[in-house]
Amino acid sequence: MARPLILGLLLSLLGLLAAAVASPVLWQKECSKGPEVWCQSIRTASQCGAVKHCQQNVWNKPAVSSIPCDLCKELVTVAGKVLKDNGTEDEIRSYLEKTCEFLPDPGLVSECKEIVDSYLPVIMDMIKEELDKPEVVCSALALCQSLQKHLAAMKLQKQLQTNKIPELDFSELASPFMANVPLLLYPQDKPKQKPKASGDVCQDCIQLVTDVQEAVKTNSSFVKSLVAHAKEECDRLGPGMSDMCKTYISEYSDLAIQMMMHMKDQVGEQLACGDSLLVVHPLLLKGL
Numbered sequence: 213m214a215r216p217l218i219l220g221l222l223l224s225l226l227g228l229l230a231a232a233v234a235s236p237v238l239w240q241k242e243c244s245k246g247p248e249v250w251c252q253s254i255r256t257a258s259q260c261g262a263v264k265h266c267q268q269n270v271w272n273k274p275a276v277s278s279i280p281c282d283l284c285k286e287l288v289t290v291a292g293k294v295l296k297d298n299g300t301e302d303e304i305r306s307y308l309e310k311t312c313e314f315l316p317d318p319g320l321v322s323e324c325k326e327i328v329d330s331y332l333p334v335i336m337d338m339i340k341e342e343l344d345k346p347e348v349v350c351s352a353l354a355l356c357q358s359l360q361k362h363l364a365a366m367k368l369q370k371q372l373q374t375n376k377i378p379e380l381d382f383s384e385l386a387s388p389f390m391a392n393v394p395l396l397l398y399p400q401d402k403p404k405q406k407p408k409a410s411g412d413v414c415q416d417c418i419q420l421v422t423d424v425q426e427a428v429k430t431n432s433s434f435v436k437s438l439v440a441h442a443k444e445e446c447d448r449l450g451p452g453m454s455d456m457c458k459t460y461i462s463e464y465s466d467l468a469i470q471m472m473m474h475m476k477d478q479v480g481e482q483l484a485c486g487d488s489l490l491v492v493h494p495l496l497l498k499g500l
Contacts, residue, residue, distance in 0.1 A: 254331045254338075254352040267338060271351035274359040279460060280314040281347070281356035287311050288346035292339050304336055305329070311355060316459045324353060425473055439465050 242249050243260035250257050251266035275281055291299075291307035305328060312324030328335065335349060342348040350356040427434040439461060446457035 251351075253327060253354040254334060255327050257352070258331060258334065263334060263338075266352070267342070267348060270358070271348045272342075272345060275347045275351060275356035276359050278357070279464075280311075281350055283314050284311040284350035284353065284355040285346040288339065288349045292343045292346065295336065295339055296343070301332065301336070304339070305332055308332070308335065308353070311350070311353065314355065316456070316463070324355075327353065428469060428473060435465075435469055 243262075247262070247265065247270055250260040250262035251270040254263065257263045257266040287307050287310055291304050294303050294307065308328045309325045312321050312328065315321050315324060335352065338349050338352060347356050351358070442461050442465070443458050446454045446461065448454075449457055
């Protein structure tokens, strides 16, 4: 669940907006800096007269997968269908404001909703034009982050830490919460084994879920230790992302454990081994 620097980007946006309110001349100076400033959100793009430019050249680029971004795209897709079926402006506003609630800070939630209210007609036009690209709208709402910027930031951070430019290790972006489960359950070293057939791996997955359920029931400190280990892994992601990672773990770890504890044998086998992996997605949405 560890993903992009959404919080840091939006805080920077708030600072720029405050400066703009204080001095229109200063804001014009900010606009002279180009797309880096224009395309931070629908508000900055509107104030700099660059909505179309950002829509066609910046917000349509691949975005980093994150909980706020992914759920935003889900709701914007629904909003697009409602709009296509002649839905009312209030209905669209309701869906868009719901996306704002995925932000981790109440102040940012309020700011996001204010942007929705202030620029709803512009956003609705964008939804109509980008029905098959909900990430454009979510980037305009600053809920999705550019993948290119994210990778550049990761490389820069590693360069600053190691004084060289290493290759990006995508394994570091894996969920730290689940990555630590086997370590806590089976801490002893074991000899390496040959790769298993898919059926064996599937059964190992089911056994892992069973062992987690048993550990939660019999070891009162297991969940606490698991969460602590996961948060330690977040520190490897660097400033900004580390805090966001820890926020998501704090917010969703209880839900993840609850879902795992309620998995029956047949359900666990279906989720781990069958063709119904996508069943997890609506469950997560319901839990949110």
